[in-house]
Amino acid sequence: MPILFERTSIKTMELKNRLVRSATHEGMADENGFPTRNLFELYEGLAKGGVGLIITGYAFVSHDGKSPFIGMQGIDKDEYIPKYRKLVDTVHLHGAKIAMQIVHCGRQTTKEAIGMQPLAPSPVKDKSLFVMPGEMTNEDIERIIEAFAQASRRVMESGFDAVQIHGAHGFLINQFLCPHTNRRKDKWGGSLENRIRFVKELYKQCRRQVGDDYPILIKINAYDNMKKGLKLEESVVMAKRMAEMGFDGIEVSCGIGEDGFSTFRGEFPLDVFLDEWDMYKNKNPLFRFMMRRFGKKLIKPLQLTQAFNLESAQAIKTAINIPVFLVGGVTDPAIMERIVKSGDVDYISLSRALIADPKFPEKIRKGSQKISGCIHCNLCAAYSICEPLQCYRGKKINRHVQLS
Numbered sequence: 266m267p268i269l270f271e272r273t274s275i276k277t278m279e280l281k282n283r284l285v286r287s288a289t290h291e292g293m294a295d296e297n298g299f300p301t302r303n304l305f306e307l308y309e310g311l312a313k314g315g316v317g318l319i320i321t322g323y324a325f326v327s328h329d330g331k332s333p334f335i336g337m338q339g340i341d342k343d344e345y346i347p348k349y350r351k352l353v354d355t356v357h358l359h360g361a362k363i364a365m366q367i368v369h370c371g372r373q374t375t376k377e378a379i380g381m382q383p384l385a386p387s388p389v390k391d392k393s394l395f396v397m398p399g400e401m402t403n404e405d406i407e408r409i410i411e412a413f414a415q416a417s418r419r420v421m422e423s424g425f426d427a428v429q430i431h432g433a434h435g436f437l438i439n440q441f442l443c444p445h446t447n448r449r450k451d452k453w454g455g456s457l458e459n460r461i462r463f464v465k466e467l468y469k470q471c472r473r474q475v476g477d478d479y480p481i482l483i484k485i486n487a488y489d490n491m492k493k494g495l496k497l498e499e500s501v502v503m504a505k506r507m508a509e510m511g512f513d514g515i516e517v518s519c520g521i522g523e524d525g526f527s528t529f530r531g532e533f534p535l536d537v538f539l540d541e542w543d544m545y546k547n548k549n550p551l552f553r554f555m556m557r558r559f560g561k562k563l564i565k566p567l568q569l570t571q572a573f574n575l576e577s578a579q580a581i582k583t584a585i586n587i588p589v590f591l592v593g594g595v596t597d598p599a600i601m602e603r604i605v606k607s608g609d610v611d612y613i614s615l616s617r618a619l620i621a622d623p624k625f626p627e628k629i630r631k632g633s634q635k636i637s638g639c640i641h642c643n644l645c646a647a648y649s650i651c652e653p654l655q656c657y658r659g660k661k662i663n664r665h666v667q668l669s
């Protein structure tokens with residue numbers, strides 16, 4: 266039997282294979298953050314398609330941590346629990362497991378989305394959203410840690426098999442870990458030990474709420490594409506600390522909102538940002554003209570390669586003794602099998618490959634060696650600010666974007 270389809274478990278969570286749907290914002294919650302019928306259908310499709318574990322799109326732990334993207338799920342109130350229980354039951358019916366990813370966006374949101382100035386460890390401007398955040402006080406920090414803890418409890422009470430803390434992609438937790446965004450001089454900033462303190466305190470409070478047996482996973486950045494950003498050397502040490510704290514699994518990703526799309530790579534759909542994102546639509550005509558003309562040269566995206574986070578994940582795997590999830594550009598079944606067999610990582614996480622084809626895991630199980638049909642046009646990501654999740658391959662979108 267291929268190693269990809271071995272049964273494994275992480276504490277109480279038993280998985281039928283090593284294929285994971287990496288958290289992917291679906292834009293399918295209603296305006297109050299409750300899951301809609303579309304989300305039920307999407308997860309049912311993924312579960313039927315054979316993936317072992319579904320990680321939900323990020324859900325906000327408090328209102329000030331919401332993103333500007335439409336249809337984000339909420340987990341900041343107990344009222345959500347009955348609806349999520351039904352969602353979880355739907356997934357379980359088809360033999361898959363489901364974890365909820367929880368987030369606070371920190372500075373990667375807008376005043377329009379949350380009704381106040383976004384908060385962050387330090388007042389460092391986000392150059393992709395043009396947001397200058399306010400520096401968090403100690404009270405803000407304590408309140409948000411408690412919001413994560415209460416959200417974790419709700420995730421468990423809703424019947425999710427695990428909770429995943431979003432510590433990657435430039436959101437609040439990553440903002441504490443990363444020296445570019447954390448310039449604090451108090452106990453929450455400066456040295457690595459100080460920058461990781463937020464995760465340490467947050468983990469303790471979450472664990473207190475969910476008990477010892479419940480899996481708490483975390484997604485982290487190995488690095489980003491910023492000059493003073495997080496580097497692999499430091500993130501390996503951070504991963505080690507997280508394993509010592511008691512986290513049950515680490516998903517290894519990279520990139521932040523303003524670093525030129527390094528989380529995704531592939532096409533950079535600049536025209537969609539300029540035409541569909543309010544913060545760009547509302548910019549003056551000269552800025553828009555210059556961006557259209559020279560934007561791609563300025564942005565310098567990193568190159569898309571197969572399994573582009575593998576080296577980072579390997580480095581982290583050798584430093585820790587808890588499961589490692591690899592995400593980013595993995596589309597080839599033969600490579601997935603080889604990576605897991607070699608012991609480099611324990612799980613393969615897929616986002617865009619499953620947007621393109623939710624049945625991809627089942628096809629692999631049946632012996633298909635065909636790589637995913639995703640062409641990395643990244644329109645799914647660019648449009649997710651205003652449209653529910655879909656694959657745009659073969660769709661005629663607008664005057665700028667036409668795909669084969």
Ligand SMILES: Cc1cc2nc3c(=O)[nH]c(=O)nc-3n(C[C@H](O)[C@H](O)[C@H](O)COP(=O)(O)O)c2cc1C
Pocket residue numbers: 287288289290291321322323366431433434484518528529592593594595614615616617618645646649654
């Ligand atoms: C439309 C879209 C939405 C995403 N939303 C999330 C999210 O909510 N949380 C998260 O951690 N990552 C999110 N990601 C990033 C993916 O989980 C993944 O890290 C990235 O796409 C690279 O993996 P891939 O090459 O398999 O797509 C999203 C990606 C896409 C394409």
